[in-house]
Amino acid sequence: MSWNWPTVAWAAVALLLFAAEAMAPGAFMLWLGLAAAAVFVLVLALPELTVLTQVAAFVVLSFVSVQVYRTWFRKREPASDQPLLNRRAEQLIGRVVPLERGIVAGRGRVQIADAFWDVSGPDLPVGALVRVVGAEAMVLHVEAAG
Amino acid sequence: MGAAGSILALVLVFAGVVLLFKTVRMVPQGYQWTVERFGRYTHTMDPGLHFLIPVIYDVGRKINMMEQVLEVPSQDVITKDNAVVKVDGIVFFQVQDAAKAAYEVAQLEIAILNLVMTNIRTAIGSMDLDESLSKRDEINTKVLNAVDAATHPWGLKVNRIELKDIQPPRDLVDSMARQMKAEREKRANILEAEGHRQSEILRAEGDKQAAILEAEGKREAAYREAEARERLAEAEAKATQLVSDAIAAGNVQAINYFVAQKYIEAFKALAQAPNQKFVMMPMDSSGVIGSIAGIAELAKDAMAQQAAPSARPPRSGG
Numbered sequence A: 001m002s003w004n005w006p007t008v009a010w011a012a013v014a015l016l017l018f019a020a021e022a023m024a025p026g027a028f029m030l031w032l033g034l035a036a037a038a039v040f041v042l043v044l045a046l047p048e049l050t051v052l053t054q055v056a057a058f059v060v061l062s063f064v065s066v067q068v069y070r071t072w073f074r075k076r077e078p079a080s081d082q083p084l085l086n087r088r089a090e091q092l093i094g095r096v097v098p099l100e101r102g103i104v105a106g107r108g109r110v111q112i113a114d115a116f117w118d119v120s121g122p123d124l125p126v127g128a129l130v131r132v133v134g135a136e137a138m139v140l141h142v143e144a145a146g
Numbered sequence B: 001m002g003a004a005g006s007i008l009a010l011v012l013v014f015a016g017v018v019l020l021f022k023t024v025r026m027v028p029q030g031y032q033w034t035v036e037r038f039g040r041y042t043h044t045m046d047p048g049l050h051f052l053i054p055v056i057y058d059v060g061r062k063i064n065m066m067e068q069v070l071e072v073p074s075q076d077v078i079t080k081d082n083a084v085v086k087v088d089g090i091v092f093f094q095v096q097d098a099a100k101a102a103y104e105v106a107q108l109e110i111a112i113l114n115l116v117m118t119n120i121r122t123a124i125g126s127m128d129l130d131e132s133l134s135k136r137d138e139i140n141t142k143v144l145n146a147v148d149a150a151t152h153p154w155g156l157k158v159n160r161i162e163l164k165d166i167q168p169p170r171d172l173v174d175s176m177a178r179q180m181k182a183e184r185e186k187r188a189n190i191l192e193a194e195g196h197r198q199s200e201i202l203r204a205e206g207d208k209q210a211a212i213l214e215a216e217g218k219r220e221a222a223y224r225e226a227e228a229r230e231r232l233a234e235a236e237a238k239a240t241q242l243v244s245d246a247i248a249a250g251n252v253q254a255i256n257y258f259v260a261q262k263y264i265e266a267f268k269a270l271a272q273a274p275n276q277k278f279v280m281m282p283m284d285s286s287g288v289i290g291s292i293a294g295i296a297e298l299a300k301d302a303m304a305q306q307a308a309p310s311a312r313p314p315r316s317g318g
Helices: A005-023 A029-045 A051-076 B002-023 B098-103 B108-125 B129-134 B136-154 B170-249 B253-272 B285-303
Strands: A096-104 A107-112 A115-120 A129-136 A139-144 B024-027 B031-037 B040-045 B048-051 B057-064 B068-078 B084-095 B156-167
Touching: A005 A029, A005 A051, A005 B002, A029 A051, A096 A115, A107 A139, B002 B024, B024 B031, B031 B098, B040 B057, B040 B098, B057 B098, B068 B108, B084 B108, B098 B136, B108 B136, B108 B156, B129 B136, B136 B156, B170 B253, B253 B285
Parallel strands: A115 A139
Antiparallel strands: A096 A107, A096 A129, A107 A115, A129 A139, B024 B048, B031 B040, B031 B057, B068 B084, B084 B156
16 A cells, blocks of 8 residues: 555545535535545556546546446435425325315315315315315316215 | 544544434424435324434434414404404414324424415404404414414414404594493483482372372361261251251241341441442342241231231332
């Protein structure tokens, strides 16, 4: 293990990029840091690499690290404990509410909390209880409850 | 390579400190911090010590879970009867779901404040001034119900909304004070008049009672008087009866003697009266003369001798 300048430089760059990423999250410097760490390992293994090759490897490895993350790690992302966050319509699935306006020709309206939602489903009179079974953009799909 | 090693050591220390600082996180009591993995929300950290993989995981929002109070700034509101009042208030709310409060709504406090302000306008706009001044509880409840329902999707519980001050304009306050004064004066006058009326009625009642009692007294007196006269008449009748009985038993001429005597006495009185101008003779003077004849007869009977023809009764003119 020889502490020559390129090795030290790449190790320092990698560490600084990780630190910068930790201080200012943006998932941008993380890939650069990973690439720098990979170049550091490369320089350790092949000390005779020219600086130009090292830099080129750094650039290429930056993209490679992103690709590796996309293919290997993204699928294994832990689920959020609130997957429906910011999906207001989908949060209402399962709710049973009376129709505020009867469903005519497949379209009606319900009031949930203080908001009105358009609903689609089988024709039903005003006041009939419906269960929200699905949501598509701003329209809730309902079926007769009970 | 001492210099290079030193530089690397320095960088390593710096990076280590930064990464450690980002790894160990302590959430204080009363707060919840959301955790993001590459900017995407994953979970919420409760108060206490937590460890996050630096760079990959990061703290998103630091949400205050304690009950908070918001000042609703003073605003001009028009009542149903077109009075402009200044209204301010306070809102107490508590975040129940940190993730929703963090990500479902942007600028939570501004959203709550605007919602409260518009709902206060709606509630007061549907009432007239007197109502809005006297029914604060009702307004509070109305606004609270509306705001609470609207903020549910943001993971909030609005516990209380209070109107602090409802201020009508100066001139309106003055006229309200005048109205109140007039109202009280009116009540005082009415009470005074009521008292006066009551006293007059009582006085009249007394007078009436007195008059009734007086009339009753008179009636009673008249009744008794009539009774007395009746008694007197009865006595007279009895006396007459006795006299006539006596006459029937004796001679009728005896009565004529008494009558004639009275008649002559009466004439004597008439003749002596100083203001008399003329004397009217009774129509039945002949009866009296008759009675004198009766007396003569009586005398004749008594003395058993012939009576002389009766003299004419004296006449006088005026």
